[in-house]
Amino acid sequence: MGVKGISGMAVTGTLGDATAARDSSNLQKEAVKFSELVKEMQRNTAMGLAEKNGNTVSGVSSSQIAKNHRLNGDYTQGFYGAFTSEADKKAAPKGLAANVKGSNGKTPVIDKTSDLYAQSMELENYMVKMMLSSMRNTIQHTSLAGENNEYARKMYDDMMYDNMAEAMTKNSSFGIADQIYIELSGQRK
Incomplete structure (x- = not known):
């Protein structure tokens, strides 16, 4: 029984070594494929930017790769592309800004499809988050779940x-954005 166990161990060890070598080889192949894919994406992005700007691009920054001003891993939806209808291009101000008049005495027009408005929504969202x-x-938390889950509870x-702040910003008409x-677009001069 002792000899069988030793030879069985040797066979198992050899099979284990072969499996580990195969897995390592597959992992290296996948890493090479991945790096080639990343390089191809960077070349395509650089070529697209060069064509768009009419010049040569030496490198690609993360801000050029990020789509819709979002970082990889963002779990929030953001405000870019939230407004797409034709009516959103000539919207009337709401909330705090409803009573604002321009220098000509007229009510300003808001283009909710613009990047400036999306950035304004981001700033309003930040203010709502702070609130x-x-x-x-001010809420007191009990430790019914125990102290072990404190980190998870805070993250959740x-x-x-x-x-909640994003939903409030999109759906309630505070008018901060x-x-x-209106201020940044120069309609209130």
């Missing part, structure tokens, strides 16, 4: 409040 965070800090709460858009 919700201040409100959240952060994600929940981020999504409209006010910011």
Whole structure:
């Protein structure tokens, strides 16, 4: 029984070594494929930017790769592309900005499909997050789930409040983004 066990161990060890070598070889092949794919994507992006700008591009930055001003791994939806209809291109201000008049006495027009408005929404979203965070800090939490889940609870709460702030920004007419858009677009001079 002892000899069988030793030879069985040797066979198992040899098979294990062969499996590990095969897995290592497959992993290296996949790594090479992945790096080639990344290089091809960078070349395509650089060529597209060069054609768009009419010049040569020596490198590609992460801001040029990011689509719709979002970082890889963002779990929020963001505000780019949230408004797409024709009516959104000539919207009237809401909320705080509803009473604003331009230098000519007329109510300004807001293009909700523009990048400036999306950035204005991001800033309003940040302000709403700060408000919700201040409100959240007034809540006392019990330790019914135990102290082991404290980190997970905080992470979940952060994600929940981020999504809540985004929904509030999109759906309730605070008008902060409209006010910011009007000021930055120069319609209130």
